[in-house]
Amino acid sequence: MTQTFKMDEPLPRLLDETRQGLIGTPMNRPDGPLKVSGRADYAADRLPDGTAHGVLVRATITKGKVTRLDESALAGIEGVVAVLSGPNFVRNPAQGMAGESPVQPGPRVDYHGQPIALVVAETFEAARDAAQRLVVEYDDAGGAEVDPDSASEVETDDPDATGDWDEAWGRAAAKVDVTYTTPGQVSAAMEPHAALAHWDSGRLTLHGSQQMLRFNRKELADAVGVDPSEVRILSPYVGGGFGSKLGIGAEAVSAALASRDLGRPVRVVMARQTVFDAVLRRTQTSQHVRLAADADGRLLALGHDDLVSNLPEESFAEPTTNASQFTYGAAALRFQQSVARIHRTPSGSVRAPGEAVGMVVLEAAVDELAGELGMDPVELRLKNIPDTAPLTGQDYSGRRLADCLRQGAERFGWAQRPKAERDGDWLIGCGMAAAARKNMLTKAAARVRLTGAGAVVETDMTDIGTGSYAILAQIAGELLGLPESKVEVRLADTDLPGASGSGGSFGAGSTGSAVFLAARRIREQLAAQLGCEPGELTLQDGIARGANVEKSLADLVQDELVGEAEIASGEAAKSHLSAGWGAHFCEVAVHAWTGEVRVRRMLGLFDIGRVLNRKTATSQAVGGMIWGLGGALTEELHHDPRTGHIANRDLANYHVAAHADAAGRIEADFVDDRDDWANPMQSKGVGELGISGSGGAVLNAIHAAAGVRIRHLPATPDKVIAALEAAGR
Amino acid sequence: MHTQLDVNGRAYALDHDPRTTLLDALRDHIGLYGTKKGCDHGQCGACTVLVNGRRINSCLTLAAMHDGDEITTVEGLGEPGALAPLQQAFVDCDGYQCGYCTPGQIMSATGMLEEAKAGDPSHVSASLSGDVALDDSEIAERMSGNLCRCSAYPFIRQAIHSVEGKE
Numbered sequence: 001m002t003q004t005f006k007m008d009e010p011l012p013r014l015l016d017e018t019r020q021g022l023i024g025t026p027m028n029r030p031d032g033p034l035k036v037s038g039r040a041d042y043a044a045d046r047l048p049d050g051t052a053h054g055v056l057v058r059a060t061i062t063k064g065k066v067t068r069l070d071e072s073a074l075a076g077i078e079g080v081v082a083v084l085s086g087p088n089f090v091r092n093p094a095q096g097m098a099g100e101s102p103v104q105p106g107p108r109v110d111y112h113g114q115p116i117a118l119v120v121a122e123t124f125e126a127a128r129d130a131a132q133r134l135v136v137e138y139d140d141a142g143g144a145e146v147d148p149d150s151a152s153e154v155e156t157d158d159p160d161a162t163g164d165w166d167e168a169w170g171r172a173a174a175k176v177d178v179t180y181t182t183p184g185q186v187s188a189a190m191e192p193h194a195a196l197a198h199w200d201s202g203r204l205t206l207h208g209s210q211q212m213l214r215f216n217r218k219e220l221a222d223a224v225g226v227d228p229s230e231v232r233i234l235s236p237y238v239g240g241g242f243g244s245k246l247g248i249g250a251e252a253v254s255a256a257l258a259s260r261d262l263g264r265p266v267r268v269v270m271a272r273q274t275v276f277d278a279v280l281r282r283t284q285t286s287q288h289v290r291l292a293a294d295a296d297g298r299l300l301a302l303g304h305d306d307l308v309s310n311l312p313e314e315s316f317a318e319p320t321t322n323a324s325q326f327t328y329g330a331a332a333l334r335f336q337q338s339v340a341r342i343h344r345t346p347s348g349s350v351r352a353p354g355e356a357v358g359m360v361v362l363e364a365a366v367d368e369l370a371g372e373l374g375m376d377p378v379e380l381r382l383k384n385i386p387d388t389a390p391l392t393g394q395d396y397s398g399r400r401l402a403d404c405l406r407q408g409a410e411r412f413g414w415a416q417r418p419k420a421e422r423d424g425d426w427l428i429g430c431g432m433a434a435a436a437r438k439n440m441l442t443k444a445a446a447r448v449r450l451t452g453a454g455a456v457v458e459t460d461m462t463d464i465g466t467g468s469y470a471i472l473a474q475i476a477g478e479l480l481g482l483p484e485s486k487v488e489v490r491l492a493d494t495d496l497p498g499a500s501g502s503g504g505s506f507g508a509g510s511t512g513s514a515v516f517l518a519a520r521r522i523r524e525q526l527a528a529q530l531g532c533e534p535g536e537l538t539l540q541d542g543i544a545r546g547a548n549v550e551k552s553l554a555d556l557v558q559d560e561l562v563g564e565a566e567i568a569s570g571e572a573a574k575s576h577l578s579a580g581w582g583a584h585f586c587e588v589a590v591h592a593w594t595g596e597v598r599v600r601r602m603l604g605l606f607d608i609g610r611v612l613n614r615k616t617a618t619s620q621a622v623g624g625m626i627w628g629l630g631g632a633l634t635e636e637l638h639h640d641p642r643t644g645h646i647a648n649r650d651l652a653n654y655h656v657a658a659h660a661d662a663a664g665r666i667e668a669d670f671v672d673d674r675d676d677w678a679n680p681m682q683s684k685g686v687g688e689l690g691i692s693g694s695g696g697a698v699l700n701a702i703h704a705a706a707g708v709r710i711r712h713l714p715a716t717p718d719k720v721i722a723a724l725e726a727a728g729r
Numbered sequence: 730m731h732t733q734l735d736v737n738g739r740a741y742a743l744d745h746d747p748r749t750t751l752l753d754a755l756r757d758h759i760g761l762y763g764t765k766k767g768c769d770h771g772q773c774g775a776c777t778v779l780v781n782g783r784r785i786n787s788c789l790t791l792a793a794m795h796d797g798d799e800i801t802t803v804e805g806l807g808e809p810g811a812l813a814p815l816q817q818a819f820v821d822c823d824g825y826q827c828g829y830c831t832p833g834q835i836m837s838a839t840g841m842l843e844e845a846k847a848g849d850p851s852h853v854s855a856s857l858s859g860d861v862a863l864d865d866s867e868i869a870e871r872m873s874g875n876l877c878r879c880s881a882y883p884f885i886r887q888a889i890h891s892v893e894g895k896e
Contacts, residue, residue: 042829
């Protein structure tokens with residue numbers, strides 16, 4: 001029987017009592033040797049005999065209907081097998097944790113770039129050629145709205161508000177009332193979305209590139225019309241996700257449908273351009289921030305309203321003001337969201353949905369307020385850390401924000417920072433920002449099996465680069481007293497217990513806790529066999545000790561011991577607000593004549609509760625910070641104003657940060673803490689914390705260096721030059 | 730059409746579509762899936778391999794253009810249990826996260842180190858001639874054709890630094 005544990009109250013800190021010394025260490029990833037030698041098999045890294053190749057065809061109108069697929073132009077192409085479309089085709093990937101098929105529009109087209117057909121051929125070259133030559137006839141509805149700023153259909157929520165806004169605003173000594181915009185962005189995981197499907201006796205097996213298998217199985221089953229028990233998905237290695245692989249998309253569904261129709265394996269790999277077109281983007285945002293403070297810098301009013309966009313009927317709306325609602329306190333608060341319904345590639349979760357763009361703007365606006373007050377921006381933030389969560393009244397769980405701010409400032413040398421200095425043609429300055437990202441616990445199950453030879457961890461959790469293989473081995477090894485070499489971690493197979501999946505930074509905490517609880521059950525069994533209480537048991541390097549008895553696990557474990565456990569969120573999530581916290585510090589150089597911005601150094605200091613693996617956590621944090629840098633300086637989707645079509649749909653035109661952009665000293669570290677209300681391991685998520693606020697530190701540094709505020713991201717040279725000229729510099 | 734490739738010291742005789750890229754030949758014809766396809770347009774570097782010792786985006790060249798050429802892929806550098814020093818350095822420095830760009834980063838760095846040793850200057854080199862001092866900005870410049878969306882860049886360069894001049 002699976003034990004389900006609900007997180008209602010803190011548990012004793014067992015990981016501080018265990019003896020193995022594995023948890024928290026900078027252990028190398030066990031999957032590393034496979035990855036560096038090219039032997040980790042990603043979804044497209046196989047081609048079983050008889051596999052046909054599928055290439056997706058996209059809509060070249062924005063709104064209307066496909067009336068005919070004219071295959072006559074394909075007649076001369078050798079090896080074309082089939083052209084497939086139909087009622088099961090999906091319009092876009094499922095939103096995260098949907099657990100059901102995304103919209104299946106039939107012949108209807110809702111955005112330019114929507115996948116509308118799959119061309120299957122014996123070779124990739126023939127399939128690509130045929131996909132390009134296929135003639136699609138449309139009934140073009142015309143008149144589709146594609147611009148969020150002029151959309152006629154805008155849904156505006158009732159505001160979340162507290163306090164007397166007019167009163168608070170009216171008595172302020174300093175105010176900021178600004179509008180910032182952020183452009184559409186994409187995940188741009190390095191591995192394009194890929195699927196290899198084949199059916200055997202009515203059962204579908206899919207090698208896919210997916211983040212959340214427990215949900216993906218249901219989504220795929222629903223899309224192709226079979227029971228979830230007939231679907232098996234494997235994603236042992238995923239070449240980056242960042243939200244783009246949360247839900248089942250066109251590559252998986254079309255591969256499954258084609259394979260069923262044709263009775264042979266079918267592989268579909270999205271072209272990079274298709275990934276831009278047909279995978280959920282991050283919405284562009286327009287954000288109106290109002291801040292008011294008294295003369296001492298205490299916030300009186302904090303308002304953050306936003307306009308985002310999505311397709312009609314897509315439920316997701318970027319939660320832009322997430323962190324604004326719990327980071328600072330003020331007498332009056334106001335948050336209101338509007339969603340423009342437009343026909344662009346639909347929007348969805350991209351790394352840190354909400355915070356990634358909302359916190360950049362909040363933290364830039366707070367910097368503007370510090371300027372108005374003539375106050376140090378670190379001091380201003382320290383002064384406005386609330387006692388309880390302002391909107392909900394919840395207590396905070398572990399929250400070392402003040403320590404991150406103070407210790408980060410100390411380590412960065414904030415007090416001695418260069419202020420508006422000049423280095424040849426370069427203007428030098430420093431900025432900072434706070435970081436906050438809500439921490440969540442979601443349902444997750446795992447099984448641990450122990451024999452005399454070692455332990456095996458089994459769960460359908462994915463490792464999308466986050467380090468699941470490493471930390472789950474560390475958790476099991478720590479609890480069972482085994483070195484790394486004696487723990488094997490098997491992941492990402494829907495035949496294994498259903499995990500949280502990778503998303504929302506909750507994977508490590510949720511699935512890790514399931515492994516923790518499963519291993520704890522085995523500890524109880526070992527204690528019973530040894531004849532001691534579980535609390536007396538110590539396990540280290542394969543030796544069990546308790547009740548004055550010492551036995552090797554090889555002697556103690558005759559039959560395999562199995563522990564299986566499930567964890568779910570409980571009362572703790574209601575009573576306490578758990579979040580990751582941090583502070584970013586950044587030094588930039590702004591070229592006086594070209595407007596180029598170079599990041600010279602960045603430091604992020606974060607509170608993620610217990611650090612499970614110092615090495616992989618640092619990588620996650622630094623990676624997030626560099627995402628923030630890219631968002632501040634280079635990343636921007638451009639849409640054709642007539643069709644909404646993504647015009648820069650490749651990696652040469654959509655600029656993710658490259659080595660040279662991240663050539664400065666970029667460092668992350670952690671304040672060691674235990675968040676007792678978060679989960680049984682006292683850990684918190686790290687994957688999205690680094691991006692939260694880091695772009696704000698970059699923007700604030702640009703202001704410190706050059707005296708200009710760039711309020712329309714990204715801060716590309718043209719905007720910086722224009723701002724410098726406008727400022728008469 | 731027929732092409733003979735020497736890949737990691739082994740000869741392969743391929744019968745392939747003339748449009749087949751070197752990348753697809755390595756992956757789907759020979760079965761060496763370590764070389765990755767990230768963009769198929771020479772924009773990301775995930776497909777980098779060595780051709781006769783020089784690094785190249787294998788997606789931007791046709792297999793047919795490499796008859797008789799010596800190709801080295803990431804599988805040819807080392808394997809688990811017998812990794813090349815640079816591969817081990819990537820593991821030790823955590824010079825990756827998802828691992829998808831990693832073969833390209835490693836092959837690119839392997840080629841890059843040879844270019845620097847031969848004195849090839851880069852955009853950030855102080856001089857067009859003479860020895861190249863591979864400081865961080867030199868390595869960053871020379872590795873900028875290899876994107877890493879996980880943004881493991883500082884750790885990738887740490888790994889490269891750690892083996893530089895040590896072979």
